[in-house]
Amino acid sequence: MNPKYLHIYQDIRDKILHNTYPTNSQLPDEITLTKIYDCSRMTIKKALDLLVNEGMIYRKRGQGTFVMTQMAQKRKLIVSERELIGLTKTALRADVPVGSEVLQFHLEFASETVADFLQIPVSSPVYYIERLRLIDHQPYVIEHTYMNPTLTPGITEDILHQSVYAYLEQELQLKIASSKKILRAAPSNDEEQQYLNLKPTEPVFEVEQIGYLDNGTPFEYSISHHRYDLFEFTSFGFSQQ
Amino acid sequence: MNPKYLHIYQDIRDKILHNTYPTNSQLPDEITLTKIYDCSRMTIKKALDLLVNEGMIYRKRGQGTFVMTQMAQKRKLIVSERELIGLTKTALRADVPVGSEVLQFHLEFASETVADFLQIPVSSPVYYIERLRLIDHQPYVIEHTYMNPTLTPGITEDILHQSVYAYLEQELQLKIASSKKILRAAPSNDEEQQYLNLKPTEPVFEVEQIGYLDNGTPFEYSISHHRYDLFEFTSFGFSQQ
DNA sequence: CAGTGGTCTAGACCACAGA
DNA sequence: CTGTGGTCTAGACCACTGT
Numbered sequence: 001m002n003p004k005y006l007h008i009y010q011d012i013r014d015k016i017l018h019n020t021y022p023t024n025s026q027l028p029d030e031i032t033l034t035k036i037y038d039c040s041r042m043t044i045k046k047a048l049d050l051l052v053n054e055g056m057i058y059r060k061r062g063q064g065t066f067v068m069t070q071m072a073q074k075r076k077l078i079v080s081e082r083e084l085i086g087l088t089k090t091a092l093r094a095d096v097p098v099g100s101e102v103l104q105f106h107l108e109f110a111s112e113t114v115a116d117f118l119q120i121p122v123s124s125p126v127y128y129i130e131r132l133r134l135i136d137h138q139p140y141v142i143e144h145t146y147m148n149p150t151l152t153p154g155i156t157e158d159i160l161h162q163s164v165y166a167y168l169e170q171e172l173q174l175k176i177a178s179s180k181k182i183l184r185a186a187p188s189n190d191e192e193q194q195y196l197n198l199k200p201t202e203p204v205f206e207v208e209q210i211g212y213l214d215n216g217t218p219f220e221y222s223i224s225h226h227r228y229d230l231f232e233f234t235s236f237g238f239s240q241q
Numbered sequence: 242m243n244p245k246y247l248h249i250y251q252d253i254r255d256k257i258l259h260n261t262y263p264t265n266s267q268l269p270d271e272i273t274l275t276k277i278y279d280c281s282r283m284t285i286k287k288a289l290d291l292l293v294n295e296g297m298i299y300r301k302r303g304q305g306t307f308v309m310t311q312m313a314q315k316r317k318l319i320v321s322e323r324e325l326i327g328l329t330k331t332a333l334r335a336d337v338p339v340g341s342e343v344l345q346f347h348l349e350f351a352s353e354t355v356a357d358f359l360q361i362p363v364s365s366p367v368y369y370i371e372r373l374r375l376i377d378h379q380p381y382v383i384e385h386t387y388m389n390p391t392l393t394p395g396i397t398e399d400i401l402h403q404s405v406y407a408y409l410e411q412e413l414q415l416k417i418a419s420s421k422k423i424l425r426a427a428p429s430n431d432e433e434q435q436y437l438n439l440k441p442t443e444p445v446f447e448v449e450q451i452g453y454l455d456n457g458t459p460f461e462y463s464i465s466h467h468r469y470d471l472f473e474f475t476s477f478g479f480s481q482q
Numbered sequence: 483c484a485g486t487g488g489t490c491t492a493g494a495c496c497a498c499a500g501a
Numbered sequence: 502c503t504g505t506g507g508t509c510t511a512g513a514c515c516a517c518t519g520t
Contacts, residue, residue, distance in 0.1 A: 042283070060455060068453075069360050069458075176480070177299060177479060178299065179477075180478075181476045182473055183473060183474040183475070183476070184446065185426035185427070185444045185447075185467075185469040186469060201428050201442050202444075203426045203428055203444030203469070205426035212299075214299070215301065228427060231425075233474075234423045235422045235423075235474075236421050238420075239417070239418055
């Protein structure tokens with residue numbers, strides 16, 4: 001946590017979460033904060049910007065900076081907010097075991113859609129991976145993943161049983177920089193009903209995702225179908241300006 | 242569009258969308274941009290930060306700033322990204338008519354849940370509004386909304402047939418500043434099947450939302466059930482730092 | 483090494499809210 | 502008018518990349 005603004009961000013965040021700055025209270029003004037943290041006003045602003053983006057605080061010109069009400073702060077009720085990617089990391093609250101059952105794993109020729117998403121020529125070879133992920137031995141999600149083997153070579157079934165992202169980051173030294181997600185509700189099909197143990201009337205939460213490396217290259221395209229009652233997605237939006 | 246950084250943001254955004262800066266190309270470095278736009282480097286950074294947040298560009302220290310691949314840029318496929326609130330605004334691509342059928346509209350006593358979300362005492366009076374929204378005469382979503390009548394007085398059935406948010410912003414001069422959303426998939430119930438014209442196996446996309454004014458007060462709590470095939474939500478996430 | 487973005491400063495002036 | 506946040510400057514130094 002090197003940069004000064006991140007330290008300030010964390011400190012103020014902690015003070016809010018520990019009720020040193022209670023809900024709806026006013027934070028010290030920016031000038032005062034520069035004295036508290038011995039830094040310039042721009043640095044304070046950068047720290048506060050992060051908190052605004054998370055819905056922890058809000059600012060009113062001419063009045064001050066205030067702690068947001070509780071409900072807007074709550075996060076990670078069931079799963080993730082803007083976690084980039086990856087179940088293993090998200091679910092790992094220490095003792096909860098995450099498992100993977102590999103349903104499919106082979107190379108195939110990229111369809112037009114997949115080629116488009118991965119920015120590779122049609123009919124290039126791609127990994128196709130289908131996994132059933134379990135949390136605490138309960139079926140949780142079926143993932144259909146396409147990966148570009150040029151970028152992510154050496155994937156084995158062994159790795160699929162654990163965390164692919166850990167392999168990419170630690171073994172291949174790749175940096176996952178961003179991801180785009182499209183979220184939908186969808187009726188469940190036979191396969192999903194079987195593996196996720198759903199009734200025909202029970203839907204899935206579909207997440208279509210493209211993952212990008214830090215050089216902007218898409219390295220994976222995936223569609224996941226989550227048990228509708230074990231997944232929710234939270235989002236905080238605010239008006240710029 | 243007063244601030245300089247917003248002008249720069251828009252200009253670069255336009256250049257990307259019009260392919261003046263094509264996909265994967267490198268933008269001029271920040272020093273050069275300060276000369277192009279006759280401003281300081283911090284101002285350029287603020288403009289570029291906005292584009293990074295939208296997934297339009299990415300930066301690599303030591304190398305430069307690059308235009309993100311197409312797929313990450315695409316937005317507003319069907320509906321919204323981080324639109325704050327409101328259907329009327331979102332759907333209004335000129336000629337598409339938006340309609341509302343008011344199913345319920347009355348005052349009731351706030352339940353514990355609602356009181357909690359709206360930050361008011363249990364059993365305070367709240368508006369309860371149930372609307373079926375139609376886009377292009379097709380049923381699209383059922384909204385269940387609770388509003389704090391202290392903050393949003395004078396709502397009439399007439400207003401409900403049009404845009405509540407327009408009323409709040411124009412008549413009451415309220416500023417809607419932010420909103421928290423929780424997204425889920427859920428099986429449809431009888432009411433939803435009837436009004437949204439769904440089969441029993443077809444689900445809804447549930448959006449639970451709390452809307453906040455610019456003074457941080459929650460003014461509305463709502464649960465919406467969208468037709469699963471007419472609503473999707475997109476999100477772009479990137480690693481800070 | 484040169485070129486890039488990341489952080490940070492110490493100010494300045496403006497816009498807005500409330501007394 | 503005072504106090505607040507919003508924008509902006511003209512630098513500085515650091516960290517990282519590729520040559």
